[in-house]
Amino acid sequence: MEVNVDLCSPENARKKQRQPENWKVTKQKLQRYSPKAMPNYPTCGHRGKCLNCSLLTMVDIKEFHAAFYTVRTKMSQDAFILKYCSVSTPVRYRPRSGDRGKKTIKYKYFVKNQVGNRIEVCRRAFLGILGITKHRVEGVFTRFKKEGSDIPVETRGGFRKDCNDRVFGGIEREINKKEKIVKVEEYHESFSGHGTVKKLGKL
Numbered sequence: 693m694e695v696n697v698d699l700c701s702p703e704n705a706r707k708k709q710r711q712p713e714n715w716k717v718t719k720q721k722l723q724r725y726s727p728k729a730m731p732n733y734p735t736c737g738h739r740g741k742c743l744n745c746s747l748l749t750m751v752d753i754k755e756f757h758a759a760f761y762t763v764r765t766k767m768s769q770d771a772f773i774l775k776y777c778s779v780s781t782p783v784r785y786r787p788r789s790g791d792r793g794k795k796t797i798k799y800k801y802f803v804k805n806q807v808g809n810r811i812e813v814c815r816r817a818f819l820g821i822l823g824i825t826k827h828r829v830e831g832v833f834t835r836f837k838k839e840g841s842d843i844p845v846e847t848r849g850g851f852r853k854d855c856n857d858r859v860f861g862g863i864e865r866e867i868n869k870k871e872k873i874v875k876v877e878e879y880h881e882s883f884s885g886h887g888t889v890k891k892l893g894k895l
C-alpha cells in the first residue's frame with residue numbers, strides 16, 4: 693500500500709513547535725515594559741542655567757516617550773536610561789563640626805528634543821515624561837556600576853588546570869608529556885617539582 697506523506701502546517705503538526713511569543717511570561721514581560729499612561733507634561737516651569745524643563749514642547753515629550761517604549765524590553769530601556777541620565781562622582785559633604793557627612797550622588801536627567809539637543813531637566817520632569825520611578829533609574833546605575841567595576845571573571849563551568857588547580861594541573865601536564873612511566877621515582881619527581889609530598893601510600 694502506498695502512503696502519501698504531505699507536509700502539514702506547524703499548528704497541525706503532532707510535534708508542536710515552540711511559540712514563545714504566545715507564552716504568558718512573554719506577554720507579562722511585554723506588559724511590564726509597556727507605557728502605563730501618556731507622558732506627563734512638566735509643570736515645574738524650570739528655565740535657567742542648568743534645568744530647562746519649560747523649553748520642551750509637547751511634541752518633544754511625546755517623541756521622547758515613544759522612543760523609550762519603541763523596544764519594550766528591560767535591556768533596551770536600561771540602555772536608554774544610561775544614555776539620558778548621568779551620575780556625578782560622589783562628593784562627600786563635610787560639615788565643620790567634624791562629622792564625616794555622607795556621600796551624595798547627584799543624578800542629571802536629559803531629554804532629547806526634536807532638533808536633537810539634550811535638554812537638562814529636573815528629576816520630576818524626566819520621570820513624569822517616561823512614566824518610570826526613581827528606583828528604576830537608581831537600579832540601572834547601581835547595577836551598571838557594580839558590573840562595570842568588576843574585573844571580568846570566567847564563570848563558565850569545567851575544570852581548568854591553569855586557574856582552578858595549578859598544582860595538579862602542572863603535574864598532569866608533566867606526566868602527559870612522558871611517553872611511558874616505568875619507575876615510581878618518575879612520578880615522585882613530577883610531584884616534587886610542584887609540591888611537597890608528605891605521605892606516600894604503599895605502591
Ligand SMILES: [Zn+2]
Nearest residue numbers: 736738745814
Ligand atoms: Zn523641572
